[in-house]
Amino acid sequence: MTDCRQDNKRSSVSLFVHGSFHRYFSVPYVFLTRFLTIGIPTVRRQQSNYFLETLDSLLNCTYQENIPNIYIVIFLADFNATWKYEMANIIEQKYSKIVRDGTLQIIEAPTEFYPSLDHLNHTYNDPIAKRKWRSKQNVDYAFLWLYSKELSKYYMQMEDDIFTVPGYINIIKEFIEEQKTDWTCLEFSELGFIGKLYHSKYLEKLAKTVLLFYEEQPVDYTFLYFNILILQGSRIIRRPTLFQHVGFHSSLPGKIQPLKDKYFDNIKKTLHGDNPPAKVHTTLITSPDFLPDLAYSKDDGYFWAHAAPVVDDTIHVLFDEPQSLEKVVILSGSQQHPTDKIENGRLDACLSVKISGDNRIECFNNIFLGYSEDGTFLADNLEMKLNKFMVTCLKVTFTKSQQWWLIIKEIAVFVSKAH
Template sequence: MDYGRHQISYEDFLDKPSVDLTKLRANWRADARIIQNASNKKRFLTIGIPTVKREKDEYILNTVQSIVNCTTEKELAEIYIVVFLADFDAKWKEGISRQLREKFEKIISLGTLHVIQAWESFYPPLDNLKHTFVDPETKKKWRAKQNVDYAFLFLYSETLAQYYIQMEDDIYTIPGYLQAIKDYIHKFRERWVCLEFSELGFIGKLYHSDDINKLAKMVLLFYAQQPCDVTYLNFNTQMLQFKRHIRRPTIFEHVGYHSSLPGKVQPLKDRFFHSYPKTLKGDNPSASVYTSMPFEGYFNPDNCYSRENGIFWSTRSGKANDWFTVAFSEPQMISRIEIETGTHTHPHDKIHYAKLEASLASQAKGPGKPECGSNKLLGYFDDGNIKVDNVQSITGRHRIHCLNIILTNKQETWVIVKEIAVFIARKRSQ
């Protein structure tokens, strides 16, 4: 062995990082902004979305729209959406920026939307790269640049909020996604590094913002060796998180078909993403919904009665005499009721033994569930569902104050109420 030859060591990598982060100029974040009236006040969550010019479909506008549609007015003040236009095509950046300004004027006025760009000098050499993957040169260069894109986005975002979540530019989400994130965070008592809200690639990965500077450095250190969706798993282990925490069901779905790498298609679907659309489409007059069963905020009892997508899902198995009550704001003449429980992905989490009752009287007892009385049995659940077509033949011409689902026996599974559909009796024409 030639002991005179210099051996490449780990220290050599540290001495020559791909980008020297100490040389970022003062106030560089302000220089990076394309839209200048973004807020810097500390918020709860930053959603980071890198995007580049694509040969075919552009997804970024629909992705931002999905996030905005699924965020309440109050929640918009708790998040930042950082869109990184990570392409050096000035004309393309100008066009996307203009469309973002026109379409999202409201969240720009709230300081919620950041649109940023990087300078080419931030990027290390992207030619003649040595990879551990046997790929064409174009793919090596694309992957290496994507890694640096991620790192720049991390560095820009680290001061904005308490948490940072990585997104891609071709996803959509569901109403209640922010509360689902909060609930999952609060579930953990031990220290965690990364929580995942999609099983795919580098989508929906949540970090403490204090950690993403370290993640940026690790991504840059191995920018030419491996993709970020490998690096982040190694980073989690180095930070002493030895298993993945994937929330199921997941709340972000990949919808893009054409990759940002020219010629590549990626028809990826998350096995654990479900938006739970309503199919029965009842009239469902105004009502409050209550239950004796515990649940996480995202799977609250209002979901299964609302006309919007969503379900109720308990966090323990059903017990005898557990109940679920729909209390109408005004007593209703009802002709038909349909209730479905369980889902195609969790068919065993249905109601196994229960009855449905209609209350013909109620009395308010302060805030919360009213006292429902004068109950009439409408029927029993069969294989998780119940359908009552002749409600008035049982209740007569009485108006119904409450509907009560009452479990008649314990069950080993949790309880999903997928949809409650109430149909109002129509007056017959004279």
């Protein structure tokens, strides 16, 4: 009897690839292939629900010019029909424009898509409730992938309890372009199955693999084996990561999941300096994603050096035109990376500079403005200190070598209003 039960489960799994899809609020045209599909399965939670905040973060942090290049597929994966109907209408009312144009798609699965979730294999010493939860979750993912496999060139898996950073789509594009060898999966979060990006051409194979082992292990493990089968031998994780887990109460009733991605940083500028036109130069090793100018820009962004500063490393803020300054504030480190700060540094105002052909900057007639304190430079009342001299350049010098990398999250320059 036991063997027959197992055979019936496996045979039903083999039919899933040919299941039918139900999409809420269908639009009357064929979807054109886009750059990226973001898939989000969601179910009812007994306590906190983070889904709408997740969707807001993804949409608000997508630049408008990127909206026509993405699809977001919401899979209402709960078995409660009333909840699905109500949630679909909430989404449609809040995001009606992108639902109507097909950018945001809301789907559900037919009941017959799912195998029996009774008499599951006892693995990882999990209790029955958890085995049912993770087995159903595997099937949820597979259904979402099969629906999404032809929508776009790439597909990224998302959970319903995350937030992201502004411009994340462009950062994903840049990271893809940086890859010099063939790859199967790029990761934009180190946690679970959040922010995993695949070529869409692999989605059907991935779905079949996860379905084959749907009751044996969670997708967090299966996808790593799948990547090896498609000849990616090691993980490719983009750091800093782009998605942070915010959920505390899991979709598994009673489970607490306070996981945080230690490589995520969402740094907002708060000082809003005048920041007259200038270029930022440094002797530190830089990354194309976190260039020094981002710390000075009035837009969100920060500089993250990809090596620890050593003694006599420098950062120069070279003004396009000499400036009369009132205050300078430089903030380093972050909540997620508090050690990536200026430990020992001095700040000088340079009245004249010499730039050599190799972009090397030499400063002359320097006026000392202060040492760093707990990762921060604060130099105010500068009209008095500078004796009304015009400043050509600001120079940060590291006076001791450091152990940790460096984040400059904001450089705020305030000019004198008397000029």
